[in-house]
Amino acid sequence: xxxxxxxxxxxxxxxxxxxxxxxxxxxxxxxxxxxxxxxxxxxxxxxxxxxxxxxxxxxxxxxxxxxxxxxxxxxxxxxxxxxxxxxxxxxxxxxxxxxxxxxxxxxxxxxxxxxxxxxxxxxxxxxxxxxxxxxxxxxxxxxxxxxxxxxxxxxxxxxxxxxxxxxxxxxxxxxxxxxxxxxxxxxxxxxxxxxxxxxxxxxxxxxxxxxxxxxxxxxxxxxxxxxxxxxxxxxxxxxxxxxxxxxxxxxxxxxxxxxxxxxxxxxxxxxxxxxxxxxxxxxxxxxxxxxxxxxxxxxxxxxxxxxxxxxxxxxxxxxxxxxxxxxxxxxxxxxxxxxxxxxxxxxxxxxxxxxxxxxxxxxxxxxxxxxxx
Numbered sequence: 001x002x003x004x005x006x007x008x009x010x011x012x013x014x015x016x017x018x019x020x021x022x023x024x025x026x027x028x029x030x031x032x033x034x035x036x037x038x039x040x041x042x043x044x045x046x047x048x049x050x051x052x053x054x055x056x057x058x059x060x061x062x063x064x065x066x067x068x069x070x071x072x073x074x075x076x077x078x079x080x081x082x083x084x085x086x087x088x089x090x091x092x093x094x095x096x097x098x099x100x101x102x103x104x105x106x107x108x109x110x111x112x113x114x115x116x117x118x119x120x121x122x123x124x125x126x127x128x129x130x131x132x133x134x135x136x137x138x139x140x141x142x143x144x145x146x147x148x149x150x151x152x153x154x155x156x157x158x159x160x161x162x163x164x165x166x167x168x169x170x171x172x173x174x175x176x177x178x179x180x181x182x183x184x185x186x187x188x189x190x191x192x193x194x195x196x197x198x199x200x201x202x203x204x205x206x207x208x209x210x211x212x213x214x215x216x217x218x219x220x221x222x223x224x225x226x227x228x229x230x231x232x233x234x235x236x237x238x239x240x241x242x243x244x245x246x247x248x249x250x251x252x253x254x255x256x257x258x259x260x261x262x263x264x265x266x267x268x269x270x271x272x273x274x275x276x277x278x279x280x281x282x283x284x285x286x287x288x289x290x291x292x293x294x295x296x297x298x299x300x301x302x303x304x305x306x307x308x309x310x311x312x313x314x315x316x317x318x319x320x321x322x323x324x325x326x327x328x329x330x331x332x333x334x335x336x337x338x339x340x341x342x343x344x345x346x347x348x349x350x351x352x353x354x355x356x357x358x359x360x361x362x363x364x365x366x367x368x369x370x371x372x373x
Contacts, residue, residue, distance in 0.1 A: 001299075002309060005292055009313045012289040015282060016320045022188025023181060023327045029244040031138070031145055038144040040070040041121035041204070042129065045102070045113035047077040049131035050086055052252070056131055057090045060097075065140035071096035073121060075113040078102065083131075110197075111213040111223045118207055127201045128223070129249060134162065138246040143201055146242050153238030154202040154231040156183065156195040160332050162250040170340040171347065172253040172260060174325060177337070181328035182282070187241035192232060193279040197224035199249040206231060206238075222270035229275050248332065261355065268359035287356055289317060290349035318345055 046053065060072065074087055076099055087099055100120055102113040118126055125147065129135065146155065158180060161173045183194040207227070216226040232239055254260040274280055293314060299305035322341060329335045 001305065005296060005305075005309070005313060008285070008288050008292050009316055012285050013316055013320050015285050016182075016324055018189050019182050019185025020320070020324050020327060022185035022191075023324070023331075025188035026184050026241050026243045029142070029146055029242055031142060031244075031246065034145045034148055036066055036069055036141065036144050038069065038125055038140075038147050039123035040125045040127055040140060040143070040201075041117070041123040042070060042072045042127045043075065043114055043117040043121070044072065044129055044131055045075045045077055045110050045117075046079065046083055046131035047109070048079050048081045048083060050079075050081040050083045052132040053083055053086050055134055057087065059133075059135040062137050063135060063140055064137050065144070067096070070140060071098070071121070071123060073117045074099045075102050075117050076100070077109050077113050106213075108213070108216075108219060108223070111216075114223055115212050118204060118212065121204060124204050125201060126204050126207060127199075128197050129200075130198045130251060132252050133198050134250040136246055136248055136250075139249070142242065142244050142247040146240070146244075150240050152240045153206050153235045154228065155200075155240055155242050156187070156192070156228070157199045157201070157242040157244075157247040157249070158184075158332070159196040159198045160248050160250050160334070161253045163253055164334065164337055167340060167343070168257060168260070169253050170337050171344050173334065173337050174341060174344045175348070176253075177325045177328040177332065177334065178321065180332070181324040184241060184243060184328070184331075185324070186278075191278045192228070192239055192241070193225075193276050193282065195224045195228045198251050199247070200224050200228075202227070202231065206235070210234065216273065219270050219273055222273075225270070225274065225279075229279075232276070243331070245331075245333075261358070264355045265359050265362060268355055287352065290352040293317065293349045294353060321345065 044056070074097070076084055084099060087097070090097070098120075100116065102109065103116045104112050105115075106112055114128060125143075127143070143155065143157070146152065160180075161169070161176050163169045164173055179194065183192075183196075186193050210227070210230045213223060213227060216222060219226070228239070254263055274283075296305050296310045296313065300307045300310040322338070322345075325341065326335070326338060329338055
């Protein structure tokens with residue numbers, strides 16, 4: 001038992017340690033004030049987002065980019081509130097804001113919505129974001145200059161939670177910072193495996209060439225990671241991470257523990273169908289390490305495992321987790337949340353194992369609809 005525990009924790013240490021080293025290998029992208037050239041189609045699927053859309057629209061009105069070089073396509077996924085009316089009533093001198101209806105063809109409303117909008121779009125670069133997001137002022141400027149310099153086929157920019165009041169939000173923020181840290185670190189070690197559809201860009205020609213989401217439409221979520229996996233497989237050198245404060249999209253954490261659990265169930269539902277071996281390996285090692293901490297804690301309390309050895313292993317996990325989150329929190333300018341890390345560290349193994357177990361037996365809800373795994 002002791003030997004197996006040491007192997008798992010050391011493997012976890014090497015894995016997370018590689019993300020820490022990889023994080024610094026992805027250099028910050030500096031703007032050079034290049035003349036804008038790239039044309040964008042910004043796709044925003046929505047369903048019953050009347051409370052969030054005004055803030056998104058306000059951020060759209062503040063975008064610094066020539067208005068003739070981008071269009072905004074809202075895709076209405078059968079909203080039952082006044083979301084459509086709010087968008088129609090918005091006036092920010094935008095020349096090209098459209099609202100189109102989602103055309104359902106599969107078990108995945110969001111994938112259908114994005115596919116519908118891509119077919120409708122007229123520009124080469126597609127950017128997806130969500131209706132509960134706030135876009136940064138130099139978002140398109142940053143993407144344009146990065147594209148001009150890197151000649152990318154697919155770009156993964158950063159996403160940040162913007163509410164840190166209360167332990168629930170701090171817990172989510174710490175968890176999200178760890179995922180963002182792993183995302184950046186994965187790119188730094190040339191093992192990209194994660195992205196977020198709230199801030200995701202790719203060429204329309206690549207989307208069509210790879211047949212979009214074909215092959216994973218039975219899974220309701222995963223429009224971002226499944227497509228990232230497709231691009232990596234065919235164009236491993238064409239996928240880049242854009243590490244810049246000017247391109248960070250802000251989104252909102254869940255409002256309750258029940259909503260958070262439901263969100264994590266949705267995320268967990270797609271994990272078993274990932275095609276990237278490194279993604280699966282990372283998920284297994286993270287799960288094993290969390291399950292191990294719970295098991296060893298229980299065994300130590302019952303005098304079935306050496307308590308000092310347990311503390312050593314716990315110390316290793318605590319410090320490597322803290323180091324990765326510190327890197328991420330520093331980049332996102334959210335270091336104040338680290339005060340909540342010790343308590344969140346104790347809770348997280350139970351939360352992680354619980355979500356994994358629940359995902360095997362429970363359906364999840366998304367935008368008022370119920371989905372199976």
